[in-house]
Amino acid sequence: MNAENIDTSVSNFKQSPREAQYRNITILGMRFEIAKPVFSRLSRKWAEVLHMASMIVLILTTLASALIVIKILSVFIDSVPVMTVLSLLSELLILSLSASVFSALLEEHRWNFGGKSAME
Structure with a gap:
């Protein structure tokens, strides 16, 4: 490998203004943008409350x-109509989606504290 082929510049790692304000999170294949200042504006006490509430x-x-x-x-054991099964499956999907969203929020919260939990 030639030294001229190696790019050592730092310019490739700079964030655009939009990337500096938002963090991209992917949940179940869907991409969401969460504002970084949401958690950084919170006081330490409220960050701990948010952490406990999300848990x-x-x-x-x-x-x-x-x-x-x-x-x-x-x-399935009692052989109730199929519509009941479909409604229960949709409830399960909604609950798992909400758990994924709260998990992403918790990770965003930890990310803003430098990888540490607010409880540490």
Whole structure:
């Protein structure tokens, strides 16, 4: 490899003004842009409250998803109409999407604190 083929400039790593203001997050193949200043404007106390609230919501959505799966299994055993099964599957999809969104928000929160949790 020749030394002339190696690009050592730092200009390729500069962020555009839009990239500096937003962070791209991909959830289930969909791309979302979350404003970086959302968490940086929060005080340390509110950041901890947000962290705990997002963890509680993640736990609750996981439990709700487990209950819905149990409902779906009982529906197949009792042979209830197909529309009930479809409505339960849509509820499961909505809950898993909300859990993914809160997980992304939690990661955004940690990213703004330099990879550390607000509780540390």
